[in-house]
Amino acid sequence: MDDWQTVIGIEIHAQVNSKSKLFSSSSTDFGSAPNTQVSLVDAAMPGMLPVINKFCIEQAIKSGLGLNAKINNKSIFDRKNYFYQDLPQGYQISQFKDPIVGEGSVEIEIEGITKTIGIERLHLEQDAGKSLHDQDPNLTFVDLNRSGIALMEIVSKPDMSSSDEAIAYVRKVRSILRYLDTCDGNMEQGSLRADVNVSVRKKGEELGTRCEIKNLNSFKHIGAAINFEVDRQIKIIERGEQVKQETRLYEVVSNKTRSMRSKEDAHDYRYFPDPDLLPLQLEQDWIEKIKKSLPELPDEKKLRFINFYKISGYDAEVLTSDRRISEFFEEVAKNRSSKLSVSWVASELFAVLNKLNLNIENSPVSSSQLGELIDEIENGTISNRAAKEVFEEMCNSEKSVKDIIDDKGLVQISDTSEIEIFINKVLEDNPENVEKYKNGKTKLLGFFIGEVMKATKGKANPGLLNQIVKKKLDN
Amino acid sequence: MLDNLTILEASKLIDEKKVSALEITNSYLKKIEDSKKLNCFITVSHDKAVHAAKETDNRVSKNNRIGPMDGIPLAYKDLFCTKDTLTTASSKILSNFIPTYESTVTNNCINKGAITLGKLNCDEFAMGSTNKTSFYGPVVNPWKSLDSDEELVPGGSSGGSAASVAADLCIASIGTDTGGSIRQPASFTGAVGLKPTYGRVSRWGTIAFASSLDQAGPISKTVEDAAILLQTISGHDNKDSTSSQKPNEHYFSNLNSSVKNLKIGIPKEYMSDDLPLEIQNYWNEGKKILSENGAEIIEISLPHTKTALPAYYIIAPAEASSNLSRYDGVKYGLRTNEKNLIKMYESTRSDGFGDEVKRRIMIGTYVLSSGYYDAYYLKAQKIRSLIKKDFDNVFKDVNAILTPATPNTAFAIDKEEKDPVKNYLNDIFTVPINLAGLPAISIPFGLDKKGLPVGMQLITNSFEEQLLLNIAKNIQDSINFKNEPKCWWK
Numbered sequence: 001m002d003d004w005q006t007v008i009g010i011e012i013h014a015q016v017n018s019k020s021k022l023f024s025s026s027s028t029d030f031g032s033a034p035n036t037q038v039s040l041v042d043a044a045m046p047g048m049l050p051v052i053n054k055f056c057i058e059q060a061i062k063s064g065l066g067l068n069a070k071i072n073n074k075s076i077f078d079r080k081n082y083f084y085q086d087l088p089q090g091y092q093i094s095q096f097k098d099p100i101v102g103e104g105s106v107e108i109e110i111e112g113i114t115k116t117i118g119i120e121r122l123h124l125e126q127d128a129g130k131s132l133h134d135q136d137p138n139l140t141f142v143d144l145n146r147s148g149i150a151l152m153e154i155v156s157k158p159d160m161s162s163s164d165e166a167i168a169y170v171r172k173v174r175s176i177l178r179y180l181d182t183c184d185g186n187m188e189q190g191s192l193r194a195d196v197n198v199s200v201r202k203k204g205e206e207l208g209t210r211c212e213i214k215n216l217n218s219f220k221h222i223g224a225a226i227n228f229e230v231d232r233q234i235k236i237i238e239r240g241e242q243v244k245q246e247t248r249l250y251e252v253v254s255n256k257t258r259s260m261r262s263k264e265d266a267h268d269y270r271y272f273p274d275p276d277l278l279p280l281q282l283e284q285d286w287i288e289k290i291k292k293s294l295p296e297l298p299d300e301k302k303l304r305f306i307n308f309y310k311i312s313g314y315d316a317e318v319l320t321s322d323r324r325i326s327e328f329f330e331e332v333a334k335n336r337s338s339k340l341s342v343s344w345v346a347s348e349l350f351a352v353l354n355k356l357n358l359n360i361e362n363s364p365v366s367s368s369q370l371g372e373l374i375d376e377i378e379n380g381t382i383s384n385r386a387a388k389e390v391f392e393e394m395c396n397s398e399k400s401v402k403d404i405i406d407d408k409g410l411v412q413i414s415d416t417s418e419i420e421i422f423i424n425k426v427l428e429d430n431p432e433n434v435e436k437y438k439n440g441k442t443k444l445l446g447f448f449i450g451e452v453m454k455a456t457k458g459k460a461n462p463g464l465l466n467q468i469v470k471k472k473l474d475n
Numbered sequence: 476m477l478d479n480l481t482i483l484e485a486s487k488l489i490d491e492k493k494v495s496a497l498e499i500t501n502s503y504l505k506k507i508e509d510s511k512k513l514n515c516f517i518t519v520s521h522d523k524a525v526h527a528a529k530e531t532d533n534r535v536s537k538n539n540r541i542g543p544m545d546g547i548p549l550a551y552k553d554l555f556c557t558k559d560t561l562t563t564a565s566s567k568i569l570s571n572f573i574p575t576y577e578s579t580v581t582n583n584c585i586n587k588g589a590i591t592l593g594k595l596n597c598d599e600f601a602m603g604s605t606n607k608t609s610f611y612g613p614v615v616n617p618w619k620s621l622d623s624d625e626e627l628v629p630g631g632s633s634g635g636s637a638a639s640v641a642a643d644l645c646i647a648s649i650g651t652d653t654g655g656s657i658r659q660p661a662s663f664t665g666a667v668g669l670k671p672t673y674g675r676v677s678r679w680g681t682i683a684f685a686s687s688l689d690q691a692g693p694i695s696k697t698v699e700d701a702a703i704l705l706q707t708i709s710g711h712d713n714k715d716s717t718s719s720q721k722p723n724e725h726y727f728s729n730l731n732s733s734v735k736n737l738k739i740g741i742p743k744e745y746m747s748d749d750l751p752l753e754i755q756n757y758w759n760e761g762k763k764i765l766s767e768n769g770a771e772i773i774e775i776s777l778p779h780t781k782t783a784l785p786a787y788y789i790i791a792p793a794e795a796s797s798n799l800s801r802y803d804g805v806k807y808g809l810r811t812n813e814k815n816l817i818k819m820y821e822s823t824r825s826d827g828f829g830d831e832v833k834r835r836i837m838i839g840t841y842v843l844s845s846g847y848y849d850a851y852y853l854k855a856q857k858i859r860s861l862i863k864k865d866f867d868n869v870f871k872d873v874n875a876i877l878t879p880a881t882p883n884t885a886f887a888i889d890k891e892e893k894d895p896v897k898n899y900l901n902d903i904f905t906v907p908i909n910l911a912g913l914p915a916i917s918i919p920f921g922l923d924k925k926g927l928p929v930g931m932q933l934i935t936n937s938f939e940e941q942l943l944l945n946i947a948k949n950i951q952d953s954i955n956f957k958n959e960p961k962c963w964w965k
Contacts, residue, residue, distance in 0.1 A: 040576060044801040046569065047556045047578060047680040049715050079797050081843070085816055090800020140816075142805070270843035272852060275687035275794055277716050 009158035014183040015191040022150035023050030034143035042148040044088035056150040059182040069104025086129035099123035108168040118157030163226035209243040225250035309338035331367035372401040386410040414461040477502040482700040486543040496531035496546030512964040515639040519593040545588025550645040553594040556680040565609035568827030578680025595635030601684040604901040606634030608831040617642040617960040621926035627885040630660030637664040647695040655905025658917035662880035662930025665958035673912035674719035677712030683798040685791035698948040702726040732949040735769035740873035744780035753923040783907040789855035796839025880917040880930035
């Protein structure tokens with residue numbers, strides 16, 4: 001296996017974050033009743049004409065700039081012709097020879113090693129409607145709500161060589177688009193999906209025949225589909241056969257890819273410039289203005305986090321991969337210990353979010369609440385251990401941090417004399433262990449601290465406790 | 476009194492309250508009813524027309540008439556979508572299609588108070604120059620040969636629009652012109668037909684044939700009426716991205732017939748021995764008139780003229796093949812029920828489209844196919860830009876160009892033309908203008924020896940419709956042609 005190389009290129013279809021469609025004013029609301037978000041243009045009624053939505057153009061420019069790509073001052077909309085029931089015009093308006101965005105690149109990081117993945121282009125196109133085959137035993141229904149929604153197709157260069165790189169690449173692009181607010185990146189709803197081109201070759205040989213796996217809508221599927229496909233192709237070649245160029249589908253249940261159509265069955269789309277639309281001319285001033293309005297992007301932010309908060313590259317990566325998370329973190333970390341903030345956001349809060357399957361926007365604990373909690377730790381009111389109990393309660397109730405601490409009586413005991421009373425009691429109750437300790441079994445320190453903690457119900461200030469117990473035993 | 480009215484005449488009668496809009500409308504509805512032999516109308520909007528006429532009269536009674544179009548009965552080529560009124564493009568595939576919306580062109584007319592008499596027959600999806608490709612049967616030219624009783628074609632594709640004006644079934648009409656579809660039938664029926672600059676008139680709500688060439692325009696009895704109508708239908712439309720931002724002009728009030736010191740070009744490539752002598756003679760007469768009225772006649776060259784027709788018959792079918800994909804039986808129009816999707820497409824489109832439309836869809840599909848695109852479509856686009864350049868060069872030296880509108884006059888409906896390419900030659904003088912996006916007008920000059928109308932074409936540079944109309948008016952006033960064919964059809 002070792003001398004095999006995998007070559008992967010990816011086309012990402014990202015739905016443009018826009019209230020209205022690419023060429024009509026219909027709404028793009030997800031989950032509306034079928035055929036309620038459809039204009040005459042979306043339904044391709046006779047005589048209807050497309051009119052470009054300037055906001056979608058702006059979103060594409062932003063995305064292009066975010067991908068470090070060249071924005072083309074002139075681009076052309078083409079018609080991609082094919083017949084299907086959910087394609088009302090009989091063609092999709094797309095961009096073929098002259099896309100709005102040209103070459104660019106993104107950086108991915110795998111186990112600390114950075115790799116640059118080239119972007120070939122980004123173009124705008126309309127989405128088709130949706131065919132519903134499960135509403136009737138004999139009929140297919142068509143929902144045109146999606147028809148005409150703006151998509152960005154982002155085509156990478158074949159620069160990836162493993163499923164991990166492929167996933168890292170899609171994650172990175174998704175992260176950038178979400179930073180820019182140009183795509184919500186919601187893969188479950190289909191706002192972002194990937195077509196993956198995979199081929200294998202022996203080291204030093206020419207590129208192998210590629211297969212395209214269509215419509216992957218989760219990172220897990222992207223990884224699994226690539227791994228299966230690589231394996232399949234290597235087995236074919238090792239049997240002395242040839243890989244056929246084809247389009248394949250990934251089936252979740254069997255975790256396999258299967259052939260959808262061969263190269264011979266591929267459509268001839270008869271692309272030609274859409275005569276209903278003039279070439280898209282972009283003023284350089286506008287592009288510059290958009291450039292100036294771009295927010296800080298994940299790579300820059302990560303660097304800043306490492307330098308400013310003095311946190312590890314790994315933590316910075318975790319905290320900046322999503323714009324909302326990074327913003328949440330910065331709200332928490334403002335004027336507070338960055339170490340505590342990282343630990344509470346990236347460990348405690350993430351664990352809760354994962355468990356409840358929520359994203360940061362729906363976090364049960366707000367950034368200011370989490371900040372208050374950290375304040376209580378920092379000023380010594382509660383112990384870290386008590387804080388966890390408070391946090392758990394915060395996730396389930398509306399009560400304030402202070403109220404929870406009071407209600408549960410979790411205020412930390414930081415009064416030396418009070419702690420000493422507990423310690424003395426524990427030492428008196430365990431003379432044998434005290435003896436053992438003094439004879440050199442210093443590991444028993446933990447035992448004494450644990451007993452005191454038990455006695456104080458965890459409220460003893462651990463620093464003080466440690467200090468005093470040691471002092472008493474060592475004397 | 477109510478026969479052969481122009482817009483100006485009818486407008487005056489309404490203004491002076493000598494006749495009501497309803498009386499005029501009813502007289503036209505009656506004439507339409509009596510003229511079914513001509514097969515001009517696919518749909519007569521009787522109730523709509525009467526209702527609109529009463530509204531005009533109501534405004535007139537309150538001295539609130541909107542303008543010269545208020546109360547004028549018009550009819551529209553059945554390519555314009557009209558709200559709640561059947562709109563077929565003369566095709567079986569849309570034979571049950573009733574739009575929920577009004578095209579910008581018809582809406583502009585309605586907003587100025589014009590009355591919709593109905594929808595006019597044309598070649599199917601505007602593909603043809605005889606009107607014989609209509610699912611609703613051919614339109615018959617009101618004009619007949621002196622020596623024969625044969626029924627003649629009115630030209631096409633706006634055959635119903637031209638014939639209805641010649642037969643006085645409406646005061647004026649609106650057609651569309653993709654390669655000559657207004658000018659050629661206007662020429663065959665003795666009417667004035669104007670194709671505006673591409674982008675002057677919105678295409679929104681007009682059923683598309685070839686989007687980069689299609690343009691709506693008026694067919695009328697006089698140049699004055701053409702000016703009023705152009706003013707009515709023109710203007711920028713946000714809903715059409717190819718619509719020009721240039722402000723609309725007052726073509727009628729600015730109309731003047733002076734041609735003094737204008738330079739008129741005569742393209743040598745349009746001269747041919749095949750051109751019938753009478754058409755040559757009228758062309759010469761045109762030069763003479765303009766020259767006598769103070770213009771200078773200059774021979775010019777448009778070297779790529781010969782390549783226009785082949786380029787046109789690649790570009791137009793290419794666009795059409797894509798534009799007509801939406802007629803698939805899924806959403807509206809005809810659907811032939813079948814067991815699966817592909818079969819449904821096949822039978823719906825086989826049954827719904829006529830031969831000429833199918834032929835052009837096939838040509839268009841072919842020329843856009845991978846492997847042929849460069850040799851056909853791309854080359855045709857290059858030719859198109861050369862043709863445009865030809866005109867750009869010529870308009871550095873001349874103000875307008877005079878040519879015949881057609882290489883022939885009306886011919887018999889029964890004349891079977893087996894070779895479709897011969898039919899395409901009808902468009903030889905008109906097609907280059909669409910490829911270049913220029914405005915042009917066809918104006919009647921007289922009758923040939925068979926007694927059939929001969930039209931000449933004037934061409935100007937983009938957005939110089941005013942100049943075009945001015946020169947046309949000069950010729951019209953010098954000739955005094957009457958578009959009044961002998962009535963045989965009632």
